[in-house]
Amino acid sequence: MLPNLDDDFVGRMLRKVGAATVEDLFSDIPEGVKLGRPLRLPEGGSEYAVRREVQARLRQNKTPPETLCFLGGGVWPHYVPAAVESITSRQEFYTSYTPYQAEVSQGVLQALFEYQSLMCDLLGMEACNGSLYDWASAAGEAVRMAGRVTGRNKVLLGGNIGPQRRGVIRTYTEPMGMTLETVDFDRATGRMDSEDLKKKLSDGVACLYFENPNYFGVIEDEAPEVTSLVHSSGALVVAGVDPISLSLIREPGAYGADIAVGEGQPLGIPMNYGGPHLGIFAVKDIKLARNMPGRLIGLTTSVADQQRKAFAMVLQAREQHIRREGATSNVCTNQSLMAIAAASYLSLLGKEGFRTLGETIIANSHFAAKRLSRIEGVVSPHFKGAFFKEFVVSYKKAKAESVFGKLAKLGVLAGSPTHIEVGSQSGLYCVTEVHTRDDIEALAAALEEAV
Amino acid sequence: MKKYVQASWDEPLLNELSRPGRVGNSVPSDPTISSRFKDPQSLVPQSMRRDSLNLPELSELQVLRHFNRLSQMNFSVELGMYPLGSCTMKYNPKVSEMIASSDAMKGAHPLQPAGTVQGILSIFYDLERALCEITGVHRFSLSTAAGAQGELAGVLMIRKYLAEHGGGARDEILVPDSAHGTNPASAAMAGFKVVKVPSGANGQVKASKVQELSSERTAGMMFTVPNTLGLFEGEVKEVCDAVHAAGGLMYYDGANMNALLGRARPGDMGFDVVHLNLHKTFATPHGGGGPGAGPVGVTRKLADYLPVPVIVKEKTGYSLDYGLRRSIGPLKGFIGNSAVLLRAYIYIRLLGASGLKDVSSMAVLAANYLWKSLDPEAFPASHEVELLRKHEAVVSVKGDLPGSAMTVAKAILDLGMHAPTVYFPLIVHEALMIEPTESEPEEMLDEYAEALNSIYAKIKDGTLGPVPKNTSVGKVDEVKASHPLTLRVHW
Numbered sequence: 001m002l003p004n005l006d007d008d009f010v011g012r013m014l015r016k017v018g019a020a021t022v023e024d025l026f027s028d029i030p031e032g033v034k035l036g037r038p039l040r041l042p043e044g045g046s047e048y049a050v051r052r053e054v055q056a057r058l059r060q061n062k063t064p065p066e067t068l069c070f071l072g073g074g075v076w077p078h079y080v081p082a083a084v085e086s087i088t089s090r091q092e093f094y095t096s097y098t099p100y101q102a103e104v105s106q107g108v109l110q111a112l113f114e115y116q117s118l119m120c121d122l123l124g125m126e127a128c129n130g131s132l133y134d135w136a137s138a139a140g141e142a143v144r145m146a147g148r149v150t151g152r153n154k155v156l157l158g159g160n161i162g163p164q165r166r167g168v169i170r171t172y173t174e175p176m177g178m179t180l181e182t183v184d185f186d187r188a189t190g191r192m193d194s195e196d197l198k199k200k201l202s203d204g205v206a207c208l209y210f211e212n213p214n215y216f217g218v219i220e221d222e223a224p225e226v227t228s229l230v231h232s233s234g235a236l237v238v239a240g241v242d243p244i245s246l247s248l249i250r251e252p253g254a255y256g257a258d259i260a261v262g263e264g265q266p267l268g269i270p271m272n273y274g275g276p277h278l279g280i281f282a283v284k285d286i287k288l289a290r291n292m293p294g295r296l297i298g299l300t301t302s303v304a305d306q307q308r309k310a311f312a313m314v315l316q317a318r319e320q321h322i323r324r325e326g327a328t329s330n331v332c333t334n335q336s337l338m339a340i341a342a343a344s345y346l347s348l349l350g351k352e353g354f355r356t357l358g359e360t361i362i363a364n365s366h367f368a369a370k371r372l373s374r375i376e377g378v379v380s381p382h383f384k385g386a387f388f389k390e391f392v393v394s395y396k397k398a399k400a401e402s403v404f405g406k407l408a409k410l411g412v413l414a415g416s417p418t419h420i421e422v423g424s425q426s427g428l429y430c431v432t433e434v435h436t437r438d439d440i441e442a443l444a445a446a447l448e449e450a451v
Numbered sequence: 452m453k454k455y456v457q458a459s460w461d462e463p464l465l466n467e468l469s470r471p472g473r474v475g476n477s478v479p480s481d482p483t484i485s486s487r488f489k490d491p492q493s494l495v496p497q498s499m500r501r502d503s504l505n506l507p508e509l510s511e512l513q514v515l516r517h518f519n520r521l522s523q524m525n526f527s528v529e530l531g532m533y534p535l536g537s538c539t540m541k542y543n544p545k546v547s548e549m550i551a552s553s554d555a556m557k558g559a560h561p562l563q564p565a566g567t568v569q570g571i572l573s574i575f576y577d578l579e580r581a582l583c584e585i586t587g588v589h590r591f592s593l594s595t596a597a598g599a600q601g602e603l604a605g606v607l608m609i610r611k612y613l614a615e616h617g618g619g620a621r622d623e624i625l626v627p628d629s630a631h632g633t634n635p636a637s638a639a640m641a642g643f644k645v646v647k648v649p650s651g652a653n654g655q656v657k658a659s660k661v662q663e664l665s666s667e668r669t670a671g672m673m674f675t676v677p678n679t680l681g682l683f684e685g686e687v688k689e690v691c692d693a694v695h696a697a698g699g700l701m702y703y704d705g706a707n708m709n710a711l712l713g714r715a716r717p718g719d720m721g722f723d724v725v726h727l728n729l730h731k732t733f734a735t736p737h738g739g740g741g742p743g744a745g746p747v748g749v750t751r752k753l754a755d756y757l758p759v760p761v762i763v764k765e766k767t768g769y770s771l772d773y774g775l776r777r778s779i780g781p782l783k784g785f786i787g788n789s790a791v792l793l794r795a796y797i798y799i800r801l802l803g804a805s806g807l808k809d810v811s812s813m814a815v816l817a818a819n820y821l822w823k824s825l826d827p828e829a830f831p832a833s834h835e836v837e838l839l840r841k842h843e844a845v846v847s848v849k850g851d852l853p854g855s856a857m858t859v860a861k862a863i864l865d866l867g868m869h870a871p872t873v874y875f876p877l878i879v880h881e882a883l884m885i886e887p888t889e890s891e892p893e894e895m896l897d898e899y900a901e902a903l904n905s906i907y908a909k910i911k912d913g914t915l916g917p918v919p920k921n922t923s924v925g926k927v928d929e930v931k932a933s934h935p936l937t938l939r940v941h942w
Contacts, residue, residue, distance in 0.1 A: 001542055001544065001734075001801070001802070001810075001889070001890065002806075002809055002810065002813050002889055002890075003890070003891070003892040003893070004813055004816065004817065004889075004892060004893050005809060005813060009893050010816065012893065013816050013817075013820040013893060014816070016820050016823050016824060017816070017819040017820055017823050018823070019819075019839075022812045022816060025812070025815045025816060025819060025839055026714055026815070026839075027839070028682075028683045028685060028838065028839050028841075029683055029711075029714065029715050030685060030687075030688065032688055033687065033688055033715050033716075033719055033720045034714065034715055035587075035713065035714055035715055035716055035719065038713070038804050038805065038808070039584055039585060039712075039713050039804040039807060039808065040584050040804070041581055041584055041585075041799065041803060041804040041807070042800070042803055042804070043803035043804055043805060043806075044800065044801050044802045044803030044804075044805070044806040045800055045801065045803070047544075047546045047801065050546065050797060050800045050801050051546055051549070051550060053800070054550050054574070054793075054796070054797055054800070055550060055553065055555075057570045057571075057573055057574055058550070058553055058555040058556055058570045058571065058574075059555055059570060060568075060569045060570030060573070061555040061556070061559050061567065061568050061569070061570040061571055062563070062567035062568070063554055063555050063557075063558035063559050063560075064554065064558045065554070067567070069558070069560055069563075071560040071562050071563065073562055074784055074785065075560060075561055075562070075784075075785055077558075077560065079478075079479055080557075081475075081476040083475070083476065083511050083514060083515055085552075086515065087514075087515065087518040087519070087522075089548070090518070090519065090522040091527055091528075091529040091530075092522035092523065092525040092526075092527045092529075092530065093522050093525060093527075093738070093739050094527075094543075094548075094736045094737075094738050094739065095527040095528040095529045095543055095736050095737065096525050096526060096527040096528070096533075096737065096738075096739045097533070097535060097538050097540060097737040097739065097740060098538075098737075098739075098740040099739070099740065100535070100870075100872070100873075101526070101860065101861075101864055101869065101870050102924075102927040102929070103861065103864055103919050103922035103923070103924055103925070103926065103927055104457060104524075104525070104526035104864050104869065104919075104922050104923070105524075105525055105526060105739075106521070106524040106525065106923045106924055107521035107522050107523065107524040107525030107923075108521075108525050108739035108740065110462065110464075110521050110524075111518065111521050111739075112739075112740075113464075113939075114464060114465050116938055116939050117464070117465075117466070117939040117940045118465070118506065118507075120938075120939040121504075121505040121506065121939075122504075122506070126938070126939065127938045127939065128938075128939070131740075133596035133597065133600065133742075133783055133788075134596070134783055134784045134785070135784055136781070136783060136784030136785075137596070137600070137782065137783060137784070140782075144640075162784070164781070164784035164785060165784060167780055167781040168780070168781050168782060168783065168784060170780055171607070171758070171779060171780035171781060171782055172782075174780075175607065175610065175640065175641045175642035176642065177642070219495060219496060219499050220499075221496035221498050221499045222498075223499065224498065246501065246504075247501070247504065248491070248492050248495050248500065248501055249495055249499050249500070249501055250498075250499045250500065250501050250502075251501065254501075254502075255499075263784075270556075270557035270558065270790075271557065271558060271559060271560050271561070272556065272557055272559070272788075272789055272790040273556065273559035273560070273561055273563075273568065273571050273786060273789040273790070274561035274783075274785035274786030274787055274788070274789045275596060275742070275783065275785060275786065275787055275788035275789055275790065275791070276596070276741070276742030276788040276790060276791060277784075277785070286936070286938070289936070289938060295740065296938060297938070298932040298933060298936055298937055298938055299932070299937040299938075299940075300927060300928045300929070300931045300932035300937075301927075301928050301931060302924045302925040302926065302927060302928065303925065303926045303927070303928045304917070304925045304926065305925065306928075308461065308924055308925075309461075310924045310927045310928070311927075311932075312927045312928075312929050312932040313932075314929075314932045314933050314936060314938070315933065315936070319632070320599070320631075320632035320633050320635075320636035321631075321632040321633075321875070322632065323632070323636075324632045324635040324636060324645075325635035325636060325638065325639040325645040326639070327632065327636040327639070329636065329640070330599040330600075330602065330603060330633045330636035330637040330640055331597075331599055332597065332598065332599045332631075332632075332633050333597040333598060333599070333728070333730060333737070333740065333741045333742070333743035333745075334597065334740055334741040334742075335738075335740075335741045335742050336738050336739040336740030336741050337736075337738030337739055337740075337741065337742060338738075338741075338742065340518070340739065343465075343518075344514060344518050346506055347465050347475065347506070347507050347509055347514050347517070348475035348476040348509075348511060348514050349474070349475065349476055349478070349506070350469075350473060350474050350475055350506050350507060350508040350509060351504050351505070351506040351507075351508050352472070352474050352508065353474045353475065353476055353477075353478055354504060354506055355504060356478045356480070357478045358491075358492075359485070359488070359491035359492065360478055360479070360480040360485060360491075362488075362491045362492070362494050362495070363484055363485050363487070363488040363491045364481070364484055366488070366494060367484045367487065367488075386494060386495060386496050388495070404564065405564060408563070408564045408566065408567055413560060413563050413564075413567065416562040433478055433479050433480060434479060435481075436481045436484075437481050437483045437484050440484075
């Protein structure tokens, strides 16, 4: 990794620089702040030794195929096609950086433009980027943007959104002086309580942020009514979505959302113990693009040949490297490679494959929910509302933490405690296309033992 | 000069390649379940059923060809020298990719019980300890997803700490005019007013200037050392003292830490908060713009304010602590960019204590060597020639022609090398910011310097001609990209 370490190179290079020793190159560091000792770290190892050591440590992780994973909540187990991994393993993509020099970066630029187009179609939106870190930070940025656009500072959050998004939205909005208020959910269906929403809407509200399907996996089937209600008070609607659900469920643009955010991880990105993932951010009205955080790619041509299409970063005057403290966000390094993964994933599955995927998931999850309902001491699904791939299971006697821990010991990762008061002890279950009938039977057997 | 032509596919958009009925990948499906559901979409309430889905239909080979062709039109570190200043485009070890692609990493869910992820948690713990030792601070949170998010976390911690210690009225953050744009943007996001600190004539910040601008409204200062001109800030200790004396806290922007590995530590300089860009200094691939990771570290008094989660080691094993009482809260939904953290750990293990020190030696040697190899008439240094550079050097392109830095940048693309960062820092006229990193062999540095020198000679005698011409497309029309604005296709 250090091609010039040999004395011959160092000697020649130092002569050109006009320094006698390498130490002289650091003579501008005052003695008082120089580290006068070696770093207290182990010495380096050979590639083989390090690989052996790190792989041995990673093998302590219990992951599929050794275990079964039915966890969700904002990161979900999905199959990543080999072709997606092949594409994201192209060093031309992964060892380049932000396409500042458009002429030698058309590959990343076109791939990101394709991502923007595919996601706009999927979401029913007019502008979308792959420039935010994950769903939660995209939601935080979206709520901040709603504050900027409306000049209002009250935020309504669904009571049935993921705790991870709620936490990050709070961190992102607190310095703007925005106040957060929770809209209750119906304890029977798991859906948003639109009567409570009506009560809480006022002319100080910047936006409603809700999720569809929500954290409980339940589909918000009154979404069109909810958006018109929110719009009538002059506020914006920010919808958080699982993009896979849009295979069967109406897209946020179709029910009137102004901003759509979501987690791009299920689109060909491994769960990776938390990241890197992909924050989806999209707007319905193209005029709102000027207020968006993060990079945007535009279609253009070469200067000399107006027939030759080309791509470039656009609306950069919104961004930190130009606008500094006036920027719409501080985002710089973002999630480009993940957006390329998502673009290749969507094009591999295509219209038909993506629909089949949705049908498989909804069938598997309903099969599983029903199967678990046969277990004594278990209510599955806990909520009556229609669901897509996740559902809440409640326990008549057992504690959620205890069930979660016991299942893990039995080699089944499932039932993460909901952390939202739903009236009883409960856990969240996620079933996708990766699960077979045998897997679901194994889950049922383990749950029977755990409750 | 060697001949170079970049691949140039006039590659259609995916929708243009689409033909109805094609599917590129088979979806796993268990027939013993699917046969029970005749119309699965009927499980979605009528009002919420999707009417139509517009996705392109291609075969797997078509998709691969499409993206592989695009990749060929993308310059990268493994194709050639990429001395983009301030971005530290060093070599990313292949072994890290190999290890990070294991199922034990990719398949781990962030909500798994700690007992089932002891492997990766133990790596996080060791990584945190290593980062603390390298920077001289007490504790790190590994959760922040990029440098800019680390910055936001840092200023939010300063804000919260001060608010709880009688400094709630402090609403200003000092930021030098040479700082990256993310600094003022992060400070503004955290609700601060930004006070610009002008650099001194030698390109460095004067402690006396900082003292003059500090007041009872000063919450702190964000300071990049070495700065974006590649200069070590000689008065860093005095600057820290001045801000502390005024009651503020000091934030270290670690974007340029590559120059200081094993030689100096922000904690010893007097900084309270530090972020590192692991994708820069610790060699994780930049992914065409990301992902990165920007862990944020603090001294003891700020440790309870870190963004959650943080890693803890107890007798029973490693776990994640979400309950830090004074935490500014989470900034990312789940844990952090774990697969990036893993790669950074591997890099630290490969190099070890003396290897990391060699990295800063070789990075600084390369930057100074390349700088001294440039024709000083053509590329005058931004600031005093007598001063050594650290990880990078900033020069101007001589002459009054506006756009000359851009011309040089486009011309070097034609030779199969990436351009330096241009027009940054903003305080330098026609700036080229050159950071070769420790990865470039001596002869490559020679070739790059020679290329820049000859390009200038051609500009001067008017023989350069239009550039670039050997790239996949000629000069891109950036004006047209915004007017009319096309951010997606409709089809």
